[in-house]
Amino acid sequence: MKVHSIIGKDIPRTDGRAKATGQAIYADDIKLPSMLYGKLLRSPVPHARILSIDTRKAAAMPGVRCIITGQDIPRITYGNWRLFPGTQDEYALAMDKVRFIGDEVAAVAAVDRDTAEAAVEQIKVEYEELPGVFDVTAALTKNAPVIHDTSPTNISIDRKIAYGDIEAGFAASDYVREDTFTVHAVSHAYMEPCACVAQSDLDNRITLWTSTQTPYIVQCLLASTLNMRENDIRVIKPNVGGGFGGKMELRPWEFCAAFMARQTGRPVKFTLTREEELAFGRRRHPMTIRSKVGYKSDGTLVAKDLHIYLDGGAYNAMGPTATFLSGNFGAMLYRYPNYRYIGEHVYTNKPPASAMRGFGAPQTLFAAETQMNMAAEELGIDPIEIRLKNAMVSGNELPGVATISSCGFVESLKAARRISGWSRKRKRLKTGRGVGIGCYSFISGGVFNWFNTQYPFSAAEVRAFADGTVHLLTMASDIGQGSDTVLKQILAETLGLKMEDIRLTAADTAMTPQADLGTWGSRVTLMAGNAVLDAAKKIKEKLAGAVSARFDLNVIFDIEFADGRVFAAGKPDRGMTFGEAVAFVQKAQRGEPLVYRGSYTPRGKGLVSPAFSFGAQVAEVTVDTDTGQIQVEKMWTAHDCGTVLNPMAVEGQLEGSVHMGLGYALSEQFVMDGGKTLNTTFLDYKIPNAADMPPGESVCIDTFEPEGPMGAKEAGEGLVSPTAPAIAEAVFHATGYRCKDLPITPEKVLKGLGKL
Amino acid sequence: MPVPQFDYIAPKRVDEAVAALVEGGKETRVMAGGTDLLVKIRHRMLFPKRIVSLKQIEGLDAITFDKNTGLTIGATALLADVAAHRSIRRYYPTVADAAQSTANVQVRNMGTVVGNLCNASPSADNAPTLMAMGATVNITGPTGSHRMALDQFFQGPGITALKTGEIVTSICVPLPPAGSGTAYYSLSQRGKLDCSAVGVGTMVTLKGNRCMDVRLIVGACAPVPMRTLGAEKMLIGKKMTDTLIRKTAQAASKETSPITDVRASAPYRWKIVAVLTIRALADARKMALGKR
Numbered sequence A: 001m002k003v004h005s006i007i008g009k010d011i012p013r014t015d016g017r018a019k020a021t022g023q024a025i026y027a028d029d030i031k032l033p034s035m036l037y038g039k040l041l042r043s044p045v046p047h048a049r050i051l052s053i054d055t056r057k058a059a060a061m062p063g064v065r066c067i068i069t070g071q072d073i074p075r076i077t078y079g080n081w082r083l084f085p086g087t088q089d090e091y092a093l094a095m096d097k098v099r100f101i102g103d104e105v106a107a108v109a110a111v112d113r114d115t116a117e118a119a120v121e122q123i124k125v126e127y128e129e130l131p132g133v134f135d136v137t138a139a140l141t142k143n144a145p146v147i148h149d150t151s152p153t154n155i156s157i158d159r160k161i162a163y164g165d166i167e168a169g170f171a172a173s174d175y176v177r178e179d180t181f182t183v184h185a186v187s188h189a190y191m192e193p194c195a196c197v198a199q200s201d202l203d204n205r206i207t208l209w210t211s212t213q214t215p216y217i218v219q220c221l222l223a224s225t226l227n228m229r230e231n232d233i234r235v236i237k238p239n240v241g242g243g244f245g246g247k248m249e250l251r252p253w254e255f256c257a258a259f260m261a262r263q264t265g266r267p268v269k270f271t272l273t274r275e276e277e278l279a280f281g282r283r284r285h286p287m288t289i290r291s292k293v294g295y296k297s298d299g300t301l302v303a304k305d306l307h308i309y310l311d312g313g314a315y316n317a318m319g320p321t322a323t324f325l326s327g328n329f330g331a332m333l334y335r336y337p338n339y340r341y342i343g344e345h346v347y348t349n350k351p352p353a354s355a356m357r358g359f360g361a362p363q364t365l366f367a368a369e370t371q372m373n374m375a376a377e378e379l380g381i382d383p384i385e386i387r388l389k390n391a392m393v394s395g396n397e398l399p400g401v402a403t404i405s406s407c408g409f410v411e412s413l414k415a416a417r418r419i420s421g422w423s424r425k426r427k428r429l430k431t432g433r434g435v436g437i438g439c440y441s442f443i444s445g446g447v448f449n450w451f452n453t454q455y456p457f458s459a460a461e462v463r464a465f466a467d468g469t470v471h472l473l474t475m476a477s478d479i480g481q482g483s484d485t486v487l488k489q490i491l492a493e494t495l496g497l498k499m500e501d502i503r504l505t506a507a508d509t510a511m512t513p514q515a516d517l518g519t520w521g522s523r524v525t526l527m528a529g530n531a532v533l534d535a536a537k538k539i540k541e542k543l544a545g546a547v548s549a550r551f552d553l554n555v556i557f558d559i560e561f562a563d564g565r566v567f568a569a570g571k572p573d574r575g576m577t578f579g580e581a582v583a584f585v586q587k588a589q590r591g592e593p594l595v596y597r598g599s600y601t602p603r604g605k606g607l608v609s610p611a612f613s614f615g616a617q618v619a620e621v622t623v624d625t626d627t628g629q630i631q632v633e634k635m636w637t638a639h640d641c642g643t644v645l646n647p648m649a650v651e652g653q654l655e656g657s658v659h660m661g662l663g664y665a666l667s668e669q670f671v672m673d674g675g676k677t678l679n680t681t682f683l684d685y686k687i688p689n690a691a692d693m694p695p696g697e698s699v700c701i702d703t704f705e706p707e708g709p710m711g712a713k714e715a716g717e718g719l720v721s722p723t724a725p726a727i728a729e730a731v732f733h734a735t736g737y738r739c740k741d742l743p744i745t746p747e748k749v750l751k752g753l754g755k756l
Numbered sequence B: 001m002p003v004p005q006f007d008y009i010a011p012k013r014v015d016e017a018v019a020a021l022v023e024g025g026k027e028t029r030v031m032a033g034g035t036d037l038l039v040k041i042r043h044r045m046l047f048p049k050r051i052v053s054l055k056q057i058e059g060l061d062a063i064t065f066d067k068n069t070g071l072t073i074g075a076t077a078l079l080a081d082v083a084a085h086r087s088i089r090r091y092y093p094t095v096a097d098a099a100q101s102t103a104n105v106q107v108r109n110m111g112t113v114v115g116n117l118c119n120a121s122p123s124a125d126n127a128p129t130l131m132a133m134g135a136t137v138n139i140t141g142p143t144g145s146h147r148m149a150l151d152q153f154f155q156g157p158g159i160t161a162l163k164t165g166e167i168v169t170s171i172c173v174p175l176p177p178a179g180s181g182t183a184y185y186s187l188s189q190r191g192k193l194d195c196s197a198v199g200v201g202t203m204v205t206l207k208g209n210r211c212m213d214v215r216l217i218v219g220a221c222a223p224v225p226m227r228t229l230g231a232e233k234m235l236i237g238k239k240m241t242d243t244l245i246r247k248t249a250q251a252a253s254k255e256t257s258p259i260t261d262v263r264a265s266a267p268y269r270w271k272i273v274a275v276l277t278i279r280a281l282a283d284a285r286k287m288a289l290g291k292r
């Protein structure tokens, strides 16, 4: 095995210091001369026709510079599925109708925030209220109010997957069970609310600094909605305080900032409040999941029939992708010879759901893993044993979808069993205390191209300098997950340089190489990492040639890159410093700089993802059977993320996942009254606190993913899924109460135990 | 609308503060730590024109203890100070525990016990224990000073018995009688560090195993922190057995009138009042019997 000097080491985040000392610049920190402040007027009603909008009083207020409504902007819809324009169902500002409480109706730009806020309240909108639907059942009843005329059934999109013979599968099963699970919406709750600043220059070109996971997508969609050329829009991603899937689309404030900047000739800033984020923001899809599974009596899986309704809220957002992925997550962990999936994305008059860490997996796997635990219980098989029997292994196929090139699931199950003391605890825990297991598999980026880009999925440019430094340019977006650090690590390791030798420019659509589809679906390390490797390989080729020529080396010699030097393998004196080698190449090229581009686009990798991660998690809980309160005592995790490029970074992802999974399982939920979100502060939207975090222990299973950079694959997104089913099973083990509808609140526990 | 603009004054003496309040009238607010007040202003639930801070008034943050007169907690004494105070921990451990169970480190380092009471939230974590222990409130206003039982102080959610221009300068808690025991239990959705969905505070005084006196106060289940007098009556003069504690707890639960809100449903609260009452009474009994 190759010994690495930077890969596999605990390299601190290169942005850590700036963030900890408050020097990191986020979108809201940006202030430009004569900048205006924007504020959105939002619909107070869940479903209505707009009869009239009167902006006169607001426009007359001193300090108000610009007011726009749907009537002022091009009538062009947007959405991330450009390949299917029918799915693009959103306008930056409502045109004729509002479809949820919070739907954006108008925008004001004024000289300061207070004036903008005051002006928004002076805009008079006359609505003709329409009946609304607030859950999937209501939306699908006959004669339900229609939310979008283009979808008379309120189903905006459906996806199907089928292989094997499902009916024959059930007929051949010894044990069949059918369950319905419901899961709820939760907030991304990124620490940084959305913010952006737009500037229009004298040539009418737009620069937009925005808190986004997908600068390239924002650039393209902003261009199309403004009727401008892509290259006339420059999107820059400053530091971003988390996204988790909630910042991967063009959003109304980005459009309004750009539009009003062009209109006024002055920069315009929007910053959302936490209340706006919680009341109107994107969220994880609530789902109703009907699942029928068939087993042989020895626990071998035979068939699965899965039907999921996604409660999409008022617009598609990233719902179509979630609809597709949910079906894949339904059969990714285990071998199902016969499988059928139908996913239906349903409109309701609520804030749109969208992508959120796991992209359908937390919901689907809560159902699948809970059902697996129920089957194990009834078949009298240990929950880990039944999983080992059915677990995916390297080389297994997801029929018609992909072949799994590396898989450490079996090892994960065994390691989780070992470190948690599972076998002992399953047998001997007193009532009120229990252990449970949940597992996951996840994608390392998507291979689908519904955005219909003509560019590579990821790209990198490496410029090498005679002073021994390099400059890495990439459109990959670090939104706090640490990809800048990991990409630098990959490059430094490959070129034999130190972290500090690398300058990074990232996520500026006018300066960094086209393109990158953004940060979502755990695609960055694998895809951008491969692009960096591709560029680095070309640089190395050149430098190796230089050293070879300079020392008149036999062509059979390998050239090594280490410690800032380039030299003949085994003959360190036949070589020079990295900088000298660069200078040598440049001279040979008569001054041309040493610059190479690399790229990555998955090809021949099926329909879902180039690589798959796996893992198992055990939770131990104590349940107070009088109050129903659940205390998670400890979490044990064993997971396969391929080569661990940076253990500290992976650990950070794991802890964040457990924290998010804990909130999803136990305490986070939107309290809704029809279409109105009632808990709009962190006082009542209950994210676990630091004090609520259980201790944990983890093991990384050593695998090598051939498609990943240096063998790496996804880490940290899939991990958000096993926590809820593991806790739910532990609660069952402790009390006998089985939760099939998240979150597991104390009230539900008491009801389940017949005490309420 | 934007966050309201207001004047901020920080007088050095209580009479100056009272004068400033009288002059300002209804649109003036007293501020101690500001952890309730400023949040409400920020959320546009209050629009004061003037804020009178008590922080500069010398001695108002004093915590004094005397075995004869009992405990006095000044208006600007911090939650954190009360939680850590040696005499309080020794003679009033439940008062310290309740302060410690309020909010988080940051809020405890800014917020005050008196502010927690004056804010008059039905869920105020410090109210049940202090009411159970028979605390009184010292009030100074334009017409002079007077004292009032904490029982009488709460009038409704966010409403106290204070009249315009009046300030609470301190609260007094008498020395707990011999043979007494106290306890406070609270519960919230999120485990630790959260606003209480239900709180129960009690003080029992025992002679042998017989209950001579008891006060039982339930938080967050009525418009004010509420004394459950019917439940108390069931205990007085009786042997405090587990069975009687359970019956009393049921009765206490019936006396409350919780609502369903974003924090918990009414049926759950009813149930939890009973559970926490059992725990609080059992704990207080233990302490009274010298076993805690």
Ligand SMILES: Cc1cc2nc3c(=O)[nH]c(=O)nc-3n(C[C@H](O)[C@H](O)[C@H](O)COP(=O)(O)OP(=O)(O)OC[C@H]3O[C@@H](n4cnc5c(N)ncnc54)[C@H](O)[C@@H]3O)c2cc1C
Residues within 6 Å of the ligand: B029, B030, B031, B032, B033, B034, B035, B036, B037, B038, B039, B054, B075, B079, B101, B102, B103, B104, B107, B110, B111, B112, B113, B114, B115, B116, B117, B118, B119, B123, B124, B125, B126, B162, B166, B167, B168, B169, B193, B194, B195, B196
């Ligand atoms: C994040 C967070 C968590 C919290 N968690 C809890 C919790 O778990 N439990 C809980 O009970 N509370 C909680 N609170 C509420 C609050 O922190 C407490 O009520 C705190 O004790 C208030 O004290 P203060 O000094 O900050 O009051 P202030 O905000 O200064 O004042 C509160 C009110 O009382 C009035 N007032 C203050 N002092 C006097 C006085 N001497 N005379 C007359 N009127 C006065 C003010 O005018 C105001 O109306 C929380 C608050 C926050 C922000």
